[in-house]
Amino acid sequence: xxxxxxxxxxxxxSATLAAFVEQTGITFPVLRGDAxxxxxxxxxxxxxxxxxxxxxxxxxxxxxxxxxxxxxAMTSEIERLLAx
Amino acid sequence: MASSPRSRASLVAVTGLLALATCQxxxxxxxxxxxxxxxxxSTETFVDPLVHVGRAAGPTFIxxxxxxxxxxxxxxxxxxxxxTIWDASGDGAPRLLSEKIGPTHQGLANGSFPRCQHVSVDPxxxxxxxxxxxDEIQPTPWLWVYDISDPRSPDDIGGWTDLSSIEGVVYNDGxxxxxxxxxxxxxYRVTEAGGVDIQGGYKDEFSDAWQPALAGNHLYVxxxxxxxxxxDVESGDPxxxxxxxxxxSSRDVIVEGDRAYVADSAGMAIVDISDPRDPQLLSQIDSxxxxxxxxxxxxxxxxxxxxxxxxxxxxxDPTAVETVFAETVPTDDEFSRVLAIDAxxxxxxVYAGEWRGLQVFDHVSGGHGPDISITPNVxxxxxxxxxxxxxxxxxxRNRGDVPLTVHDVVGGPGVTVDTExxxxxxxxxxxIEVTLQVNDHDQVDTGLKFCSDDPDESEHVVSLSAxxxxxxxxxxxxxxxxxxxxxxTWSTEQLRxxxxxxxxxxxx
Numbered sequence: 317x318x319x320x321x322x323x324x325x326x327x328x329x330s331a332t333l334a335a336f337v338e339q340t341g342i343t344f345p346v347l348r349g350d351a352x353x354x355x356x357x358x359x360x361x362x363x364x365x366x367x368x369x370x371x372x373x374x375x376x377x378x379x380x381x382x383x384x385x386x387x388x389a390m391t392s393e394i395e396r397l398l399a400x
Numbered sequence: 401m402a403s404s405p406r407s408r409a410s411l412v413a414v415t416g417l418l419a420l421a422t423c424q425x426x427x428x429x430x431x432x433x434x435x436x437x438x439x440x441x442s443t444e445t446f447v448d449p450l451v452h453v454g455r456a457a458g459p460t461f462i463x464x465x466x467x468x469x470x471x472x473x474x475x476x477x478x479x480x481x482x483x484t485i486w487d488a489s490g491d492g493a494p495r496l497l498s499e500k501i502g503p504t505h506q507g508l509a510n511g512s513f514p515r516c517q518h519v520s521v522d523p524x525x526x527x528x529x530x531x532x533x534x535d536e537i538q539p540t541p542w543l544w545v546y547d548i549s550d551p552r553s554p555d556d557i558g559g560w561t562d563l564s565s566i567e568g569v570v571y572n573d574g575x576x577x578x579x580x581x582x583x584x585x586x587x588y589r590v591t592e593a594g595g596v597d598i599q600g601g602y603k604d605e606f607s608d609a610w611q612p613a614l615a616g617n618h619l620y621v622x623x624x625x626x627x628x629x630x631x632d633v634e635s636g637d638p639x640x641x642x643x644x645x646x647x648x649s650s651r652d653v654i655v656e657g658d659r660a661y662v663a664d665s666a667g668m669a670i671v672d673i674s675d676p677r678d679p680q681l682l683s684q685i686d687s688x689x690x691x692x693x694x695x696x697x698x699x700x701x702x703x704x705x706x707x708x709x710x711x712x713x714x715x716x717d718p719t720a721v722e723t724v725f726a727e728t729v730p731t732d733d734e735f736s737r738v739l740a741i742d743a744x745x746x747x748x749x750v751y752a753g754e755w756r757g758l759q760v761f762d763h764v765s766g767g768h769g770p771d772i773s774i775t776p777n778v779x780x781x782x783x784x785x786x787x788x789x790x791x792x793x794x795x796x797r798n799r800g801d802v803p804l805t806v807h808d809v810v811g812g813p814g815v816t817v818d819t820e821x822x823x824x825x826x827x828x829x830x831x832i833e834v835t836l837q838v839n840d841h842d843q844v845d846t847g848l849k850f851c852s853d854d855p856d857e858s859e860h861v862v863s864l865s866a867x868x869x870x871x872x873x874x875x876x877x878x879x880x881x882x883x884x885x886x887x888x889t890w891s892t893e894q895l896r897x898x899x900x901x902x903x904x905x906x907x908x
Binding site: 338382386 | 565689870874875882890895901903
């Protein structure tokens with residue numbers, strides 16, 4: 317399918333992240349992030365940098381950017397990219 | 401309820417860093433009256449099945465994470481105010497009786513952010529137990545008991561900190577049944593003097609206890625990826641009777657008669673528990689976002705806290721569940737999350753706890769009609785140069801029980817649509833192409849208004865934006881090379897050639 321998922325956290329400790337991942341049953345790779353999320357645009361006027369969902373295409377271009385989770389919109393964007 | 405990749409409940413540490421949302425309705429032309437070739441709307445006067453009555457607390461961030469009704473009282477666990485107690489005997493929004501209830505004077509709770517995460521009221525209504533799980537903001541997990549005989553002035557009975565990652569609790573007949581994630585379930589007896597005796601507990605390698613519900617001698621516990629577990633607690637020492645794996649991650653459970661209803665992040669599982677040693681999955685209802693909490697409302701309706709909505713499902717036939725209502729909570733043009741829910745069946749009230757207040761709804765008997773739902777609610781057009789145009793698609797759904805008539809769609813400057821009026825059957829959906837043309841490189845913030853016969857959302861506005869500062873659609877994602885929890889390095893270079901989803905979130 318060519319899809320990779322990753323979660324990128326803020327500056328939190330490894331122990332906190334590990335406990336959180338175990339509690340929530342996350343199965344995709346979880347990376348400890350830096351402050352790069354502040355570089356993203358805020359087109360939906362969110363009050364916080366989190367949550368933020370980004371879909372990037374095979375060339376590394378941003379094709380989807382939302383601070384609000386929208387499963388339908390993400391699914392349709394992924395299907396569109398898979399068909400390209 | 402607690403944070404999760406999709407609940408992402410607690411954002412106080414970063415709130416206010418970015419600009420607040422603006423209302424995109426300003427400046428949009430008014431809706432035109434139904435005209436010419438458009439489908440004719442029903443002449444029936446509809447009343448929405450869920451009517452917003454008002455909001456207690458807010459709009460300042462308060463982060464309500466658990467709500468319980470008891471008689472005339474509503475008790476809400478909050479981040480910024482600890483436990484709050486409200487008088488809900490009146491017709492409008494509840495009145496505040498007391499707040500900032502939590503072990504702040506013991507130094508266990510942060511005075512500016514006491515963070516009460518779960519609350520349970522003893523059936524007598526005189527005592528209450530509250531919990532805090534323990535995280536960066538409140539490092540010490542605690543469980544505290546209060547006498548609320550006078551709800552204006554609760555008395556501190558006592559509490560305990562020798563707990564590990566405590567989540568939900570049930571308080572009944574002097575016993576506290578506690579869910580402690582990987583530490584399993586524990587049963588405490590609270591003495592009159594405020595002491596505590598451990599009665600028993602259960603833990604194994606699959607324990608991931610989030611929220612318990614007590615019915616008779618059985619304790620039903622939503623246990624994360626493990627699913628629903630049922631314990632016999634007659635002796636006070638829990639004996640595991642059964643484990644039923646469920647989709648998603650089980651977060652909340654309610655019990656009514658021979659059925660358990662489990663909020664399992666994917667939606668709701670309905671389980672036949674007539675034989676607690678052999679529970680059977682009757683049906684699974686998928687919701688669009690994340691289901692975090694459930695309550696039993698009037699007319700066999702299970703109400704659900706679901707992302708930014710309050711959902712209602714008629715479960716009178718568990719194999720043919722029907723949606724009764726699906727309402728997005730009002731948010732003053734700012735984002736919100738519904739994290740907690742409870743219902744007062746006698747008053748036909750629904751209480752939804754969210755980031756910015758305690759939202760109160762009437763569940764209207766016989767209410768029905770068309771119900772508009774549009775996704776996405778925000779359309780981004782990335783970077784457009786002068787004279788350039790681009791198109792996006794929105795899907796208009798009808799979650800109601802009669803046809804939805806959209807008699808006009810009006811947009812801001814440069815916004816056009818391929819269909820200006822249409823009808824959507826109950827349960828149906830229509831895709832609308834929305835084109836934005838810009839005159840220059842300037843930032844565009846505008847909107848598109850759908851004018852319909854939805855009884856409480858006759859004008860629904862979708863936001864449109866283009867040329868927003870910062871990285872946006874069409875830009876290259878910034879290069880990164882980060883390690884995962886196993887020490888493996890992931891980089892943008894490695895992801896090249898793949899479609900990747902990056903979900904930024906936080907544990908707090």
